[in-house]
Amino acid sequence: MTGVEVPLGDGTVAVTLPDCDVTVAEPPGGEAVDVRAAAERAVDDPVGPALADVVAPDDTVAVVVTDLTRATPDDVLVDVLLSELERVGLAREQVTVVVGLGLHRPMTDDELAAMLGDHADLAVNHDPDDVVEVGTVDGTPVELNRRVAAADRVFSTGMVEPHQYAGFSGGGKTVAVGAGGEPLIRYTHGPEMLARDGVRLGRIEDNPFRAAVDEAGDACGLAFCLNVTRGPAGVLDVAAGTPRQVVRKLADSAREALSVDVDDGYDAVVAGVGAPKDANLYQATRAATYVVLGAHNPLRAGGRVVVPAALPEGAGEGTGERRFYERLSSASDAESLYERLRAGYEPGAQRAFVVARALRDHEVYVTNSQAPDVVEECLMTARPTVGDAVAPGSDVLVVPEAIETLLR
Secondary structure (H helix, E strand, O other): OOOEEEEEOOEEEEEOOOOOEEEEOOOOOOOOOOHHHHHHHHHHOOEOOOHHHOOOOOOOEEEEEEOOOOOOOHHHHHHHHHHHHHHOOOOHHHEEEEEEOOOOOOOOHHHHHHHHHHHHHHEEEOOOOOEEEEEEEOOEEEEEEHHHHHOOEEEEEEEOOEEOOOEEOOOHHHHHOOOEOHHHHHHHOOHHHHOOOOOOOOOOOOOHHHHHHHHHHHHOOEEEEEEEEEEOOEEEEEEEEOHHHHHHHHHHHHHHHHEEOOOOOEEEEEEOOOOOHHHOHHHHHHHHHHHHOOOOOOEEEEEEEEEEOOOOOOOOOOHHHHHHHHHHHOOOOHHHHHHHHOOOOOOOOHHHHHHHHHHOOOEEEEEOOOOHHHHHHOOOEEEOOHHHHOOOOOEEEEEOOHHHOEEO
């Protein structure tokens, strides 16, 4: 076969498998929009109340944004929100931008400048230890960043993309998890929740995880969000307004652009990731679990997933990433780790639980990385190239954008 380009870091790598039968999963992909123009239209014509109807000129405002693990055009979205707030009488000094880290590492000043441009001076990193309780969900405390809780109005930007548990991310999840405390993360990401019917990739309706983070978003006071969805072509759609309605609108756009029908029985799936998700192993393993634990696993029994990933941060540097690494690197095998984690784990280790669940049935190979030793320590196999990870004569499915593709 001729080479297929798959993402690797900020670039691509050619996958050439001359001795294999190769199929490429190519969803429709959609067409990219002009983000600023689409965001301005979305704010002018929101789903639900207009921004001017939910904020007063003397209000203080907290805008929660995603961190560098999401390719959200936050510089543009925040600029559009600030312009609209100025139009209704709020000064820039009345706004604080809080980076919704969850349990990821704090962003550096240089990263904030690159992400938010002229508005980086408004930004602070979320500290999961500096929170206050603002409500409960199913008896679980909902904690919120103290600065966000102190604001008169809470808004957010975000990315509505396929998500292993929430079906799609965005909406209330950006605030309740990104700017929240450990109790909600422990509850929503625990083994009991992740085992419930309806908690799966691409599903919003009757999804207990999605329902919990939506309710938690209400408790946090999230009144208005400006979200995007994206595919290989770039940002595909933008919506603003009531969080639940925004997520559903953009999820419909994403499904239409990102779904592709595939056959069964492949020996290997090459699952592309690229930046920012392949910065560390914690995030990059989403490509493997989205393939194996999604609505349609195209692998035969014993087939393998091959993930090209740069991994400049190794396993990852945040609290969640460290817990993920500690669980996987201390385990002797996937089956015993999975059984042990079924009894419970600390927030962040849910990714180790999900990876162990996938590894019970399929090997995961990580190629082209800067951290092969970390890969090997975490029950996965490192190889220099994709060709080194795929046996000759294999029937191979290549999913160039595995995190932005819904296999069915």
